[in-house]
Amino acid sequence: MTQRQPVLFVPHGGGPWPFMQGFGPPGMWDGLRSFLEGIEASLPAPPKAFLVVSAHWETERPTVDADPAPGMLFDYYGFPEHTYRLSYPAPGAPQLAARVRALLGEAGIACDEARGRGFDHGVFVPMMLIHPRAETPVLQMSLQKGASVARHIEIGRALAPLREEGVLIIGSGLSYHNLREFFSGDEAPRASARSFDDWLTQTLLVEDCDARDRRLGEWLDAPGARASHPTPEHLEPLFVIAGAAGQDRGRQVFHGEFWSKSVSGFAFG
Structure with a gap:
């Protein structure tokens, strides 16, 4: 019997952080590494597939990568040469891609299909820690560029039946992402990060999902x-x-500070 999977929002960190020495203060990434490495053991059952919605892929309409053997997309710049030779050879998930398109179609949401793009670092960096064996199919899905909060919630709602089918749905992003201020030691950006992280955590703790979604919309x-x-x-x-x-x-299932900026991960179910 297939067990229902939770859904997760995970921080994917900065660039290829797990594969470099000296990127950030000593120990800064240890908590995130432990969190990501522990996800599989925390699940009710091994997922039949992973569906990862990456912050690093935006398209005019939601799009799934239906490639049966996705390559790698190194969408970061200025890092050591060896970080451009990483490999995450997980199989793609063409059948899941078709299922996603069908579910979105039933909800009146047009969804496109792509091939040949490859896993971007919003996918392969966390997945190399979450599922290092790379045996289970991974499907990458885009955000809808310029869409409202309500639209993205609607997309997620259409995908919810996949949880009952053993698919682990992961949102890969960051709860703080101001690149101009990330490395600043000033108090103002630290305070902004703390305030927003606190608000976000309290919002996701709201029991009434309609009230939660209204808060997210604001x-x-x-x-x-x-x-x-x-x-x-x-x-x-x-x-x-x-x-x-x-x-x-x-x-809240993860909390840490990257360059003194509060960052969190969340789970539902």
């Missing part, structure tokens, strides 16, 4: 929101996850 008015996210793409995977969560209440 995220730009939250304390520290605009300073934490000058652009929304690293938060938008969370909106998809919230939609797929349905009635499940969220909980």
Whole structure:
């Protein structure tokens, strides 16, 4: 009998962080590494497939990569040469891609199909820690560029039946993503990150999913929101996850500080 999977929003960190020495203060990444490496053991059953919504892929309409053997897309710059020779040879999931397109179609949401793009680092970096054996199919899905919070929640809601089919849905982003301020030691960005992280955690703890989704729809008015996210793409995977969560209440399953900026991960179910 297939066991229902939770849904997760995970921080994917900065660039190829697990595969470099000296990127950030000593020990800064240890908590995130432990969290990601422990996800599989925390699940009710091994997933039949992973569906990863990456902050690093935005398209005019939701799009799934139906390639049966995705390659690698090294969409980061200026890092050591060896980080451009990483490999994550997990199989793709063409059948799951077709199922996703069908579910979205039933909800009146047009979904496109792509091939040949490859796993971007919003996918392969966390997945190399979550599922290092790379045996289980992985399907990457894009965000809808410029879409509202409500639209991304609607997309997630359409995908919710996959949970009953043994698919682990992961949103890969960051709860703080202001590249201009990330490395700043000033107090103002630290305070903004803390304030927004606190607001986000409290929002996802709300038991009534309609009230939670309304609060998410007003995220730009939250304390520290605009300073934490000058652009929304690293938060938008969370909106998809919230939609797929349905009635499940969220909980904070990871909290850390990257260059003194608060960053969290969340689970539902």
